[in-house]
Amino acid sequence: MKNYLLLFTICCTLIQCKNPVKKENIIHAEQSKTMQQLKSDFIAQRFGMFICYNIMSYGAKWGEANYPIEAFNPQKLDCNQWAEAAKSAGMKFGLLTTKHHEGFCLWDSKFTTYDVASTPYKKDIVKQYVDAFRKKNLGIGLYYSIWDSTHNIDKDSITSNKLDFVKGQITELLTNYGKIDYFVLDGWYWKIGHHEIPYQDIRTLIRKLQPDCLITDHTHLQAPYHMEIPYFEGPFGAFPPEDNTMASALGHCSVKGNGWFWSEKTPNGLIEGDGIETILDKLTKCESRYCNFMLNCMPNRDGILDTIYIDMLNEIGQKWKPNSSRPKLPRQDPQIIESYPIKTITATSGNADYLIDAHQKGSDHFYWKSDPNLPQTITINLGKQEAINSLLIVPNHKCKPAPETALAEGNITHAKLSLSTDNINFTEVADVKWEPNAKYKSINFKTSNAQYLKLDIINANGKKAIITELDVGLAQP
Numbered sequence: 001m002k003n004y005l006l007l008f009t010i011c012c013t014l015i016q017c018k019n020p021v022k023k024e025n026i027i028h029a030e031q032s033k034t035m036q037q038l039k040s041d042f043i044a045q046r047f048g049m050f051i052c053y054n055i056m057s058y059g060a061k062w063g064e065a066n067y068p069i070e071a072f073n074p075q076k077l078d079c080n081q082w083a084e085a086a087k088s089a090g091m092k093f094g095l096l097t098t099k100h101h102e103g104f105c106l107w108d109s110k111f112t113t114y115d116v117a118s119t120p121y122k123k124d125i126v127k128q129y130v131d132a133f134r135k136k137n138l139g140i141g142l143y144y145s146i147w148d149s150t151h152n153i154d155k156d157s158i159t160s161n162k163l164d165f166v167k168g169q170i171t172e173l174l175t176n177y178g179k180i181d182y183f184v185l186d187g188w189y190w191k192i193g194h195h196e197i198p199y200q201d202i203r204t205l206i207r208k209l210q211p212d213c214l215i216t217d218h219t220h221l222q223a224p225y226h227m228e229i230p231y232f233e234g235p236f237g238a239f240p241p242e243d244n245t246m247a248s249a250l251g252h253c254s255v256k257g258n259g260w261f262w263s264e265k266t267p268n269g270l271i272e273g274d275g276i277e278t279i280l281d282k283l284t285k286c287e288s289r290y291c292n293f294m295l296n297c298m299p300n301r302d303g304i305l306d307t308i309y310i311d312m313l314n315e316i317g318q319k320w321k322p323n324s325s326r327p328k329l330p331r332q333d334p335q336i337i338e339s340y341p342i343k344t345i346t347a348t349s350g351n352a353d354y355l356i357d358a359h360q361k362g363s364d365h366f367y368w369k370s371d372p373n374l375p376q377t378i379t380i381n382l383g384k385q386e387a388i389n390s391l392l393i394v395p396n397h398k399c400k401p402a403p404e405t406a407l408a409e410g411n412i413t414h415a416k417l418s419l420s421t422d423n424i425n426f427t428e429v430a431d432v433k434w435e436p437n438a439k440y441k442s443i444n445f446k447t448s449n450a451q452y453l454k455l456d457i458i459n460a461n462g463k464k465a466i467i468t469e470l471d472v473g474l475a476q477p
Contacts, residue, residue: 031211035228035337036477039247040329042182042214042229043290045092045139046322047283050251050294051082051129054097055104056261058301063101065149066114072104073120077303079132085297085305086138089313090320093139093181095294096129097260098173100143101187103150107176111168114150125303130177139181142173146197147187155192155359163197167205174209182214182229189219189226194469195357199226200339216249220360223440224335225394225471232291234282235260240289245330249292254279255308262298267306276312280320287322290329334444334475336390342472343383348376358394358469367396369410370457370465380453380472385421387449390475393441396466408438410466414458417443419450426454436461444475 033041060067086094099105105115106125116125130140146166147153153162174180183206188197194217203226206215216229222238224230224246232238234252254274256265279295286293297309342356349371355378358367370376382388395411414433418426429445453472457465 031207033212034477035335036329036332038212038214039228039332043247043292043329045292046287047089047091047320048093048095048139048141048249048292048294049082049086049089049091050260050296051094051096051299052100052257052260052262052296053125053299053303054100054106054261055102056100056258057298059258060102060104062259063147063149065102065152067102067104069104069114069119071301072116074299074301074303077121077123077125077128077299079125079128080135081304082129082297082299083132083136083138085310085313086133087136088310089295089317090322091138091295091313093141094129094133095141095143095182095184096126097143097145098126099145099148099169100261101145101147101149103145103148103153105169107172109169109172111165111172112151126173126177134178140177140179141182141184142177142180143184143186144170144173145187146185147191153192155196158192158196163201166197167202170202170205171209174206174213180210180213182216183210184216184218184231186218188217189221190360193357193359194226195341198341200341203339221394221397221440221468222246222248223392223394223397224333225392225440225469226339228335239282240286240291242289244289244291245332247290247329247332249294250282250286251294251296252279252282253296254312255296255298257298260296260298262300266298266300267308269308276315276319279312279316283316283320284323287326332477333442334390334477336392336471336473336475338474339471340382340386340388340473342380342470344381345378345470347378349373352378355467355470365468367469368467370460372463374457374459374465376457376465378455378457378467378470379423380455380470381423382451382453382472385449385451386472387447387474388419388453388472389445389447390473391417391443391453391455392471393443393455394468394470395438395440397438397440397468408436409462410464411436411438411461412441412457412459412465412467413461415441415443416456416458417445418454418456419448420452420454421450423452426452442475447474 108117214228230248232250283293354368417430418428420426
């Protein structure tokens with residue numbers, strides 16, 4: 001028996017030596033602040049650097065698979081230069097594209113060889129960025145695209161192995177670099193959907209690894225749907241409306257480039273009609289609307305910012321100062337933190353499947369649309385009884401047109417919600433009316449155990465009711 005115990009001890013020791021755990025990289029703590037506090041802290045930063053740097057900087061086309069990576073060899077890469085430039089402008093955080101849609105990783109990922117470790121450069125750029133920005137007391141944001149053309153992580157192709165790939169890479173990013181303040185996902189909702197790669201699975205993983213990390217998904221929907229920080233994509237014309245009180249963020253490009261990334265055009269000037277005053281105007285307006293402004297700054301193929309950025313950021317820092325008299329972030333609406341998968345869903349008309357798996361192909365959006373007859377009834381089956389207190393209705397909304405001219409057509413103006421444990425006896429828990437606009441609609445009620453939800457749509461704006469997607473779960477402020 002002693003020999004078996006000795007052998008077991010030796011084996012455990014060898015395993016630990018082969019896979020050493022760096023204690024400083026492991027975060028076990030529970031969320032240290034309320035969501036309201038975390039959002040308030042985020043909005044207090046106001047201004048950040050969106051660092052779009054990846055294989056597209058070296059000639060890859062948007063979403064191009066298996067682009068050759070031998071040319072990735074930035075001999076002058078200097079993340080300290082990025083951080084110093086950010087600091088000169090008054091920025092408070094950074095956001096680095098660790099992996100874009102093409103699948104190339106700026107860190108040494110054990111899940112692929114399509115990464116920086118396989119290039120002539122070899123060194124971990126995520127670590128250099130994190131270290132440089134922390135030295136300047138700047139917050140740390142990481143961007144990660146779930147859609148991955150090189151590894152075929154795409155709609156209608158997700159397997160358990162591909163889900164493990166996504167979770168594995170997210171785990172690497174959120175355990176190997178200390179505390180991460182802001183994690184941005186892309187190519188998920190709009191390309192694959194939160195159904196095929198389950199939202200709750202990903203959110204639970206992020207929460208486990210980084211309890212205080214705020215999440216954005218580039219849904220192109222300006223609503224806190226399956227995220228904490230809604231995102232406005234500036235180049236599409238998206239911009240927070242004047243009365244916006246959602247803690248949010250906006251990405252903006254001013255300098256010419258390969259889309260968001262560097263190209264030969266980048267050192268040669270700003271996008272036509274843009275300039276320092278444009279940036280300052282948008283920054284000031286975003287600040288008053290509780291929306292962090294993230295200016296895209298594209299490192300070149302040497303890994304440094306061109307002079308145009310250094311000069312521009314320095315001038316912004318001289319001309320812009322935070323508005324210290326801005327009122328504190330208003331109380332945010334309760335937000336679903338435990339999202340329950342919907343097993344089945346039916347509707348009196350239209351394609352009910354879109355209510356749990358809306359998607360887009362190119363510029364075509366596939367949402368649920370009723371026939372002209374109101375009222376309409378949608379019945380949700382969660383598959384089992386769950387403790388719920390919130391139903392989120394994502395309205396008819398797209399990244400184009402911008403929110404100022406957003407689609408009000410079809411958005412719900414009056415609805416009732418009832419709950420049941422047996423799909424026979426329903427109890428009404430809410431009767432709600434809204435303005436006919438494109439803002440998200442949240443129905444909150446006393447926490448109850450239920451398996452079935454019946455949403456009766458009494459009125460909508462226009463001839464048909466239109467809903468992008470529904471989310472059911474437990475919400476908290």
